[in-house]
Amino acid sequence: MSSVLVFALAGLGLIGLGLYGLLVQRHLLRKVLAFNVISSGIFLLLAGLARRAPGAEPDPVPQAMVLTGIVVAVAATALALAMMLALRSATGRTRLEDHGDED
Amino acid sequence: MNVASLLATLGQWAPLLVLVVPLALAGLLAFPRLVGAVGRLAPWAMLPALLAGLLAPQTELLLPELLLGSSLMIDPIGRPFLLLLGLLWLVAGWLAGERLRRRGPVLLFLLAMTGSLGLVVAGNLVVFLLASTVSGYALYGLAARQSGARAFVVLLVLSDLLLFELLLLLVKSGIGLSLAPAVAPSAAIGGSLALLVLSVLGFGAKAAVFGLHLWLPRMLSGRAVELLPILIGFVLAAGLLPWLRLLAPGALSGDAATLLSWMALTSMGLAVILGMLQGGQQALLGYAISALSGFWLLLLSVSGGELGALMPVAETEARALAMALALCQAGLALAALLVQGARRWARQSWLDWMLNGFAVLLFADALLGMAGVLAFDRENGFMIAACGLFGGLMGQLLCARHGTETLQVIGPSRPLSLSLLAAGWALLMAGGAMIAPSGWPLAASLSAPVSAPLAALALIGVTTLSALLALARPARA
């Protein structure tokens, strides 16, 4: 039972690290990486706790959810990377221009 | 039969007809082509007023939907005024002559006529206020270019305001606005100081009582001759008539009466003194009118007294009628003097000064008649003082009018003789006042109704002669 707790807490650690990376890093690729780390952390938490179910098989519903989550994460990453590249070719920067409302 | 009934209905609607005819003429002015014709007809628009004054029966026409419920009437007091105004407007129309050809002046002339006639036939104070504003502003329109006009209009606005407040207070205190003799609010007005002050000042401004008289002398000295009779008509109808109606003789009593009489006496005295100092002929007459108003106010306030209070109603009406007649006579006389005086001083012929003399006599007689009608006992100090003062003014008037003329005939002018003559005349007046009330028949008879037509004849004679003289010698400016 303790492995569930360990991995759940590891999941939390991943979320924390990912969030820290997302907020601090300025390069867009790193932000995408950070986002993937966060989602992995959440999936770890979601499916990890599934293992609490007694008996051989862990609870299948969270597993299905995580599967869906992973596919969604991949799709999101692909779109984010494509957008980053488009931004790069349009502005030559890989960083978010946080000027206010330019007038 | 139908002629009689026609006359009856005509009589019934007379007061309205009096006003409608000139208004209808004014309406015709809208058509440019008719302006010339209306201009010529304008002087005769006063004809229905004259006829109504002479023939119409005493009626009261109620018009509930007109202006908060109004009524028109022809009553004994109004009748002589109708005649007076009719004559004055006729003369003014004649004198205006060419000036009545353009649309503006004709409109104003007719509006002023309607207004002044409205003053006389007004059955209640609202119609009276309406008539006084219409006539006042029309008069201002006619005399706008003359020097006194601005002061006149300011006073007009002030007096309208005061009358407005008076009317409001009358309605508020439940007295009602009707001017019909039976129910006239004279007693109530006497009672409350506020009402008294408002009515005195309100009508005083138009009656040019001293203190509010600045506009009259300047307006009279203007060049337009036809304005003179109109002004006289306005002063009498808008200023003195309402006093007569509101403060019926004998109505005032107690300390209000004494206060008013003292005030009237002072104003009359000041008017006379200033009148003496006037150079111009017309200015002097202006002050004469102002003094007349003071005298008139004095008579009304003094007539009250304890004696008056007990007077039966019929008696007060008769005295009011007599007072009205005397006032009209005075008015006619003054108009004659004014019209006569309007022409160059130097071109006075002997015929002129005779007429002047006669007009002055008439005026004096009217004043005595007024005083006599009220039959005061001899001890009444006010009366003596009033007559004395007024006599003095009359003397001045005589000298100014034809004293110089006679002196020119006799020899070089000597001021001394002038003042002697004036003093003599003053003594005559004062004595007359003393003996008159004791029933001296002449004074009483003179003020009888017979004297009014005499004055009318004099006025008509004067105007025709002066018109002829003016036409006869146009060359000599």
Add this chain to the structure above:
Amino acid sequence: MPMLLNGADWATALVFVPLLAALACFLVPRAADWLGVLAALLILLATLGLVQDLLSDGPLRVAVGGWGAPLGIDLWADGLSAALLLMTALVGLGVSVYAPGYFAAHPQQQRWFWPLWLLLWTALNGLYLSADLFNLYVMLEVLGLSAAALTALSGSATGLNAAMRYLLVSLLGSAAYLLGVALLYHGYGTVDIALLGQRIEAGAVATTALLVMAAGLLLKTALLPFHFWLPPAHGSAPAPVSALLSALVIKASFYLLLRLWLDLFSGLGGLLAALLPELLGLLGAAAVLWGSVQALRQRRLKLLIAYSTVAQIGYLFLGFPLAGVQAEEVAWRAVLYLALAHGLAKAAMFLSAGNLLQFAGHDRIADLDRAVQRLPLTLTAFVLGGISIMGLPPSGGFVGKWLLLESAFTQGRWGFAIVVLLGGVLAAGYVFKVVGYAFTPTEIAQEGEAVPLRMQWSALLLAFGAILLGFSAPWLWPLLGVGDPFGLPIAEVGAAR
């Protein structure tokens, strides 16, 4: 024909019609235009069918696949979701009619607009109907991705920058939401809202889940502290897209937060359940004032309208403190009215801004050269939309503002009443600033290129919708009451129909 189809069929149609249309548009791009409009009409028909069904026989619960609540996924339609579905259908139809005209000038964007927009529409309809937390997560994800892709459609530097930021924000938001779902699932064994509503009780799990999910959804709804991404995104997106974003997308995450709060967390009690609504109310009030002041400062029309959205979102959150204590109905209905009115009005304003942009080539407010006379329909749409935003009668915004004020006054919350009034006045400030400049000529007269009537009329009809919403109480009021969405969370279990 409607007699044959029952409520469940309408709900199914609502989700599958846009999905299939999206696929068709992707397959045959040339036919995308009329396909899109056809789909919009069908969806409107389906929504009306659903509304009629709800009005006649109460809330609708559909068990997808026939498996029932804990195991399968349920669709739940009640007054709250039906109203928002109707708004989405109307605004969607308006934008779908507008889009072909707009994208005629940008052919390469038109090819990708339709699939993305119809997928967005699927996500919206699916979100309003779903009663399953994880299903809602997937819908949120679809929504976020398609909205970000649409924002980037213009391809301009600012557009891409804004779209990137928007994508990251929405991904973070849905990740936080997913975390909340995980906690709730493992805490109470189900992801169905109705069941959760019964099983949930105050505790660390529920509180943390509430906090995390609320944070995620606030991020996506752009309430004041988290609003930084909205103005550039809505300002630089193509006109129809910014209309969709402002009117529909942020409403979806607000709806989700509202649904969670009403069905799950409002009954919890405890410190947080009392504090959160107050906090949201304060943030809402700050948003109203700050957004309006910023909007007043803007010199470009689309940014002005975007900041106005930030302000209007603040209004919606005022409902929380006002209804928090006695779970009183009036405040929630006010919020619903405001949401519907804002949807229609803001779409109209953005579409008219699009017209002005296409006409004059720029959207600088000071240089609107006599636009009133040269584009009368567009300006009328803008003003009518503005009237609803300001909350002047007879618009839907007015009814919303009236109800909000009523609940504020009955509970003696003077502060919120003043904020609502001040917001209205400031809104009048910036709307009429634009209208004022539309009357005056600029020094050098600018010639404009013609704007197709189709675009102007779609904006105008949306604006009329916002105005007519004011008169729609007789049938909208009972609709809002269907299924007692604002009552305490005691919805019945699994009674599939």
Add this chain to the structure above:
Amino acid sequence: MSLLPLAIDLVLALTLLWLAWRALNSPDLFRAVVLFIALGLVLGLVWVRLDAVDIALAEIALGAGVTGALLLAALAKLQPAASQTDELQTAELQTAELQTDQAAVMAPIALRLFIALLLLAFLAGLGFAVWQLWVPAPGLSNLVEARLDESGVAYPVTAVLLNFRGYDTLLELAVLLLALIGVWSLSTAPHLGDEEPEPALAALSRLLAPLMILVAAYLVWVGAYAPGGAFQAGSVLGAAGVLLRLSGWRLSLSATGWPLRLVLVLGVAVFAFIGLAVIGFDQPLLGYPPGWAKPAILAIELAATLSIGAILAALFIGGRP
């Protein structure tokens, strides 16, 4: 309860955290990506440790494999892109680009500390909540067990995925398609040079491609009884597509028109049609008629695999053809 499994778990958890920290904070981008891929693999191990074999497969195939490939492709496009687009710019600008890349990687120290503190507090809250959840709870597993036979498949995860919560899966496919449409709307495919690929890669790809396709088919079939299923098969197929692409094979021009789009759309379309068709047989939405569950699910899985493979390959290529 022996200490060994606990120790293994602890080691795995710590390596996870360490890898994540290194991936996020390594100065060089390429190293960050590689570390991220390693993280994906270790995560796969963790899933196996938690008996979630399905997820392990997906994690490795999709999480590490496809995402890694995408990241590397993006990285490749970033570096030369810098040189390609601004040849005109002088060298120092490029170096300036790299330097600013390093220096500005980190926000000011104070801000980072503050964020760190905030996150710690947030994690503590979460940790406490997770601590509460530590008590064993069956969740929905026995309910799934009870209804498994009606679902038409033997393996519970696939049952949940394709039957009980089929609606989610449909939308999931839609998400993939949406991502692809988004990517295509943003840019066009980079023009591949038609120079010959190195012979070794060509040979390898010719060998591996059929094998991968076989594995994908097997995965689809086995999904009904054991971990596997459409997504894992799809990702393998996608990987095969990537390999072929890298080795220079290109679809013929005519095929890149609507046929490609049809394949891409196939998965979602088939699932939707089946879901709607059943209503005709007066079943609720997505409720397969009693006898038909198995074949329906199989058909859906096949279509899904095909379109997922195509989509993943297209995503890797980047722009629209």
Add this chain to the structure above:
Amino acid sequence: MIPAIDAALPPNAWLPLLVLASSLLPGLVIFFLAEQRYWTRTLLNLAGSLVKLLLVGAMLWGVFHQQQYAASLPLLPGLDLVLRVRPLSLLFLSLSAGLWLLTTLYAIGYLEDSPNRSRFFGFFSLCVTATVGVAMAGNLLTFLIFFELLTLTTYPLVVHRGTEEARRAGQIYLAHTVIAGALLLAGTVWLYTLAGTLTFTTQGFVADLVERHRWSLIAIFVLLIIGVGVKAALVPLQSWLPRAMVAPAPVSALLHAVAVVKAGAFGIVLIVYDVFGVEVAAELGVTKPLALVAAFTILYGSVRALFQDNLKRRLAFSTVSQVSYIVLGVAIVGPLATVGGLVHLVHQGVMKITLFFCAGNLAETLGIHKVSEMNGVGRRMPWTMLAFSIGVFGMIGLPPVAGFISKWYLGLGGLEAGLHWPLFVLAGSSLLNAAYFLPILHRAWFCEPPEAWPEERDFGGNKETAWLLLLPPLVTAALSLLIGLFASMPFTPLEWARLIAEREFYQP
């Protein structure tokens, strides 16, 4: 547009809606008319106004015989959009219907070949629709809705010229009216939460709330009065009125004589009589301050008017003071003062619109905008100046013209309520009116005209100006003369005001 009205309405319910539609539909149609479609636009305008006049006449006759006209449209549960025609609403209705016809004629003449006429007449009709709506409001919510609509429809008219100055005037106008609208909304909602209903009832519907909610009722009263006071141009809130003079003449004529300003005054009448009930208002002690504010506005407006050289600004300040007569009449508790206030609502409308028409004629025909340029204009345009003079006499309050009647009743009402200061206020303001109007007349009639007028436009032959410009002022001047002279006839404003006071406000 009105989905929920069931078709089986009694005939009486259709009349109010037809009155609304008679100006709404032409307005909407005119919006879409092309600029050069002159005759269709004129026809639509005149047809709309004539139909409205006939309908109002029919309702006048009906209400006189105790008919009930009411139509309601459910807006919120428990709150409807109610149009109820009572004698009070007919007073304002007849004023706006009558003057709309004349102002339309005048506007057709005035905007002969200026641009954007379709837009102008469209908003013109909508503005009258809003005014008519305000007149027929059956509860405070309907009043609020049409009141706000009035703001929205008048803004484009104020900004019609499209100059920078017009825009700024529009901004100020909006700043005032929108803030006032917000306060009005706050007051209305607060009242609704306390009273539970907003329907106008004869003695007001807050009587039983007084002892529990005394201070909140006072606060509500203040909010409502400020909300409505901006449009009634009470002192601190009146600065928008003179600046809105930048609008074309028919707009300032309709706005300041009929639509906006009167709606404000009408609102105060409704609030004092039908929401609070005059006894309750007196008991709350709010009528006295209102009377003082009104008095101060009367004097302030007149004094400011003295120093304005621009003719329209002088008339605007005169409007500021004249409208407060109505407020004074309402604030003095008593039937006669009420009659005075109500009848002045109509009289001031008729007289002020005459003055604005004449000012418009002078501006349009001779290019005169300043009083100093008006020397001898009486000779060049006698009929216009005649109408102007009648209007001036009315303003001063001289007998034959209508102004005298309302001042008469206001003074009487003041005395009847035992107060003397209203008399002094009225007297003072009459003096000030004379002070700033009579010099104009003197200058126009008795001074020599300049050699050439600023921008003389001759209208062919010896005609003074276009007949479309001359007819309306003459008609309104004659009207103000007639309703003054024959004030006691059955269907005059005075009799109708008496009927209202007796039926609506002072039940035995």
